[in-house]
Amino acid sequence: MPGARKPVPPRASGPPPFHRLVYAMVRRVPRGRVVTYGQVAGLIGHPRSARAVGTALQSLPRTLVDVVPWQRVMSSSGVCSHRDGFWAGVQRDLLEQEGVTFDARGRIDLRKFAWAPRATRSAKVPSRTETRSR
DNA sequence: ATGCTGACTATGT
DNA sequence: TACATAGCCAGCA
Numbered sequence: 001m002p003g004a005r006k007p008v009p010p011r012a013s014g015p016p017p018f019h020r021l022v023y024a025m026v027r028r029v030p031r032g033r034v035v036t037y038g039q040v041a042g043l044i045g046h047p048r049s050a051r052a053v054g055t056a057l058q059s060l061p062r063t064l065v066d067v068v069p070w071q072r073v074m075s076s077s078g079v080c081s082h083r084d085g086f087w088a089g090v091q092r093d094l095l096e097q098e099g100v101t102f103d104a105r106g107r108i109d110l111r112k113f114a115w116a117p118r119a120t121r122s123a124k125v126p127s128r129t130e131t132r133s134r
Numbered sequence: 135a136t137g138c139t140g141a142c143t144a145t146g147t
Numbered sequence: 148t149a150c151a152t153a154g155c156c157a158g159c160a
Contacts, residue, residue, distance in 0.1 A: 018157060037142055052157040054141035075142065082141050091141090138160090146152085
């Protein structure tokens with residue numbers, strides 16, 4: 001239609017849509033379990049947006065820190081990856097309080113503590129090596 | 135639109 | 148095992 005106006009995002013304000021998806025998913029992670037940024041990305045339907053998941057958590061509103069268990073999100077190597085070492089320490093303390101253990105090198109055994117939502121289908125996406133060539 | 139940043143990751147050495 | 152590198156992509160200026 002000629003006169004059709006733009007789709008326009010009627011969103012009043014607050015966190016952008018992608019960030020909200022991240023927060024909603026992280027809220028589901030139970031005490032004593034952890035997930036990786038990449039896992040969260042895949043679970044919300046954005047399998048290649050692991051970095052953006054980190055960005056979303058970094059901008060977690062103070063009003064949500066008590067509702068969204070941000071400390072349960074780790075890097076795929078099992079470490080607390082913050083640029084600021086202070087928060088990495090806070091994260092570790094919080095996790096240890098809920099029973100998650102770290103090894104001598106400060107890493108979590110993801111095979112033991114990783115969480116996976118029940119009966120959830122993750123979007124099947126070709127691996128990077130598959131999509132790459134040609 | 136364009137360019138940059140970064141709580142990421144898979145891959146190669 | 149550890150480090151470097153190159154993709155990746157949402158948000159923001």
